[in-house]
Amino acid sequence: MIRQAVLQYIHEENALDQLKEVIGNRSAVLIHGRQAYEAAAFALPALPRLLFEGHCTDQQVEVFKQACAPHDVILALGGGSVIDTAKQVAYQLQLPIIVIPTIVSNCAPWTPLSVMYNEEGQYIRFDTFPVVIEALLLDHRIIAASPYDYFVAGLVDTLAKWYEARVLSGSSAEDPVIETALRTAERCKELILSTAVTQERFRAYPVDIQYLVETVIPLAGSIGGFGDAATRGAVGHAVHNALSPHPETHAFLHGSKVGYGLLIQEKMLGHDAAYKELRDYLIVHEQPTSLADFGLQAAVAEALAVRTEKEELCQLMRPVVTSERLLEAIVRNETRVPASS
Structure with a gap:
């Protein structure tokens, strides 16, 4: 199945100057993060606003559904959690959505899926749907000033x-x-x-x-969108999800945790050259490469391996990923090797 969600993509210096035209005469409501609105307010038209805080949860979706139901189109302003929540709301209300990223942290502004968490920030599932993102606007002024x-x-x-x-x-x-x-x-x-x-x-x-x-x-x-299950997440994202029960990891960004998971994947599969290439890149860019970097003790390795094995993403792999192989890779990855010069 091919799912490409965006009808119109605008990546320009003053992309938000086109927002009024994109909205047209429709009644629009803006779902936004606090810092996201501060970053983009200078270029936004006056709209009713709904503040998003926390995680993309089923409870949040229900609250925003009630507030958005009277409107014709939803605008999502912010990062992945805001956008994933707004996509869920738009799908369940069968409303079009306009996405305005204020950070460049993942592909959530493009994808027809939402990653769902519980109230404590623990991953529970991801939902795919035929949501249509009517427009995606990347404004140079906002992106270049983003974290x-x-x-x-x-x-x-x-x-x-x-x-x-x-x-x-x-x-x-x-x-x-x-x-x-x-x-x-x-x-x-x-x-x-x-x-x-x-x-x-x-x-x-x-x-x-x-x-x-x-x-x-x-x-x-x-x-x-093109490859669907054939090109979606594997061990990297499974490890990310398996880390979520540990509060120590909540301060780390999604991609940072995925990067660590990729190291476990490449170590487990014996891809030595790819492992070194990836690890060198992560170290240069000050990304976590070990449990210790997350503030976790080596004792969590076994439970982490068991949770990772149970992740749906690992079930797609052949041969089957076992907790024993994962644990071995996690332990071996903890042995520090200096990055190449």
Whole structure:
């Protein structure tokens, strides 16, 4: 199944100047994060606003459904949790949605799915649906001023598209649609690993940084849209989900936890060159590479391996992933090896 959710994609210097035209004469309501609104208020028209705080939960969705029901279109302003919540609301109300990211942390602005958590921030499931994102607006002024650490985590989350897709489907596929997804994932990886990234360059927002933003949002989102289960998450995202019961990990960004999970995946599969390449990148960009980096003791390794094995994402892999193999990889990954110069 192919699911591509965005009808109109606008990535321009003053993209939000087109928002009134996109909304037209319809009644619109804005779901937003607190910091997101502060970052974008200068370019937004006057609209009724609903503040989002916390996690994307079923309880949040019900509250926002009641508030959004009288309107014709929903606007989502912020990061992944805001956008995932708004997509759920839009789908359940059968309303169109306009997405305005204020950070570059993952492909949530593009994908027809929402990752659901409980009130404590623990992952419970992800829902896919035929939601149509009517427009996605990336404004250079907002993105270039957004938190740099979110951008780095977004790059790591995008690297996962290749590492996980090639585990699920191999390095190439006869199916031309899956092959398109694989080649897109590989190209994203090449761009990310070959482009110099610093906070100063991100703030300047040159063309090559703009291209990296494209890898995180439209391209990464399209990979799963084309490949579906054949190119979605594997061990990297399964480990991310399995980490969620540990409060110590809640302060870490999604992509940062996925990056650690990728190390476990590559170590488990014996992909030594890919493991080293990935680990070197994570260390250079100050991303967590061990349980200790998350503030966790080695004693949690066994329970983490058991939870990871039970994740639905691991059930897609062949041969079957076992907690024994995962535990061995987790323990071996804790042995520090200096990054290459």
